[in-house]
Amino acid sequence: MSQTPPSTLVFDVLGTLLDEDAGRLAAVQALGAGTVGDAPAFVARWEEVASAAMTAVREGRRPYAVAEVLGAEAVAAVAAEQGLELTDDQVTWLATAGRRLAPFPEVVAALERLAPAHALVALTNAGSAQAFAMSRAAGLRWTTLVSGEAVQTFKPDPRVYAHVVRTLDLVPADCLFIAAHPWDLDAAAEHGFRTAYLDRPGSPQADLADLARRFDHVAADLAALAEQLLPVG
Structure with a gap:
């Protein structure tokens, strides 16, 4: 199913x-x-x-x-x-x-494409002031933005993931956590999030196969992930 x-x-x-x-x-x-x-x-x-x-x-x-x-x-x-x-x-x-910081080339358009069908949440180790400034400068579209500053620690501390779940009243199984860092995805999975790995490093094919077994989605970039998530047509 x-x-x-x-x-x-x-x-x-x-x-x-x-x-x-x-x-x-x-x-x-x-x-x-x-x-x-x-x-x-x-x-x-x-x-x-x-x-x-x-x-x-x-x-x-x-x-x-x-x-x-x-x-x-x-x-x-x-x-x-x-x-x-x-x-x-x-x-x-x-x-x-x-x-x-500049966004990766596909990011702004892919966020715009994903936004109609999904709430978009940023969960970052950047402090709140930096997170606001960098999102504005890069033109990132968010439903809301959450910083680890709120709980005075950094990912992958479990308190950061628990904070976003509690504060936004999320059901982790209904959410997809997206990162280019396997350690971040592993920590999110411990809290029940589904996971998607963006392969910014350009991993060898054998490594990608391992990552595909480890995470729910693997994609070269956010545009490729959007193709997996959005219905055709």
Whole structure:
């Protein structure tokens, strides 16, 4: 027996709908030639340090701070590691890069196509101010937007998924959780969500077969997922 189509689509945003890696790299490069010698290496280390800080928050080893604050700390730490002298304004420019991210090419049109048949919910690790700014800048259409800031932690902490279920009075089995991160989908599945993986990395065919067994949907991008979800004709 086929499942009833989901009534609500719950989206991860950073890396799924917005190209966070490209946006951070562009922000570093915008500082000007010679400011950061190896921009990709700087971004990779920045992401590593910021991710470790989020893990420390989830594990209770440090107090909660919004992602932009953790990002500023990470940028400053990496600059010090690499012997770079960044001004406060430059650190702020990098830490707020998430407000200026471009959507992946198909995203805006695909959201518009999905909206008539579904409620569209963003569930993001970005703080509320960043989430508002980045959605507006990218032209993302939401029914509502929920930040982990409300429960002072970050995905994949179970409290984030429980919060969106409780706050919006969702029935997870009637929802499809969409992300480009398997860890996010696994955590959502633990709360009863159906799952859809967007293959932003461009995985090998063997990996895609494994992901298809693990999640309810696998698609190359949001436009391809919309083709799976919407009726023909």
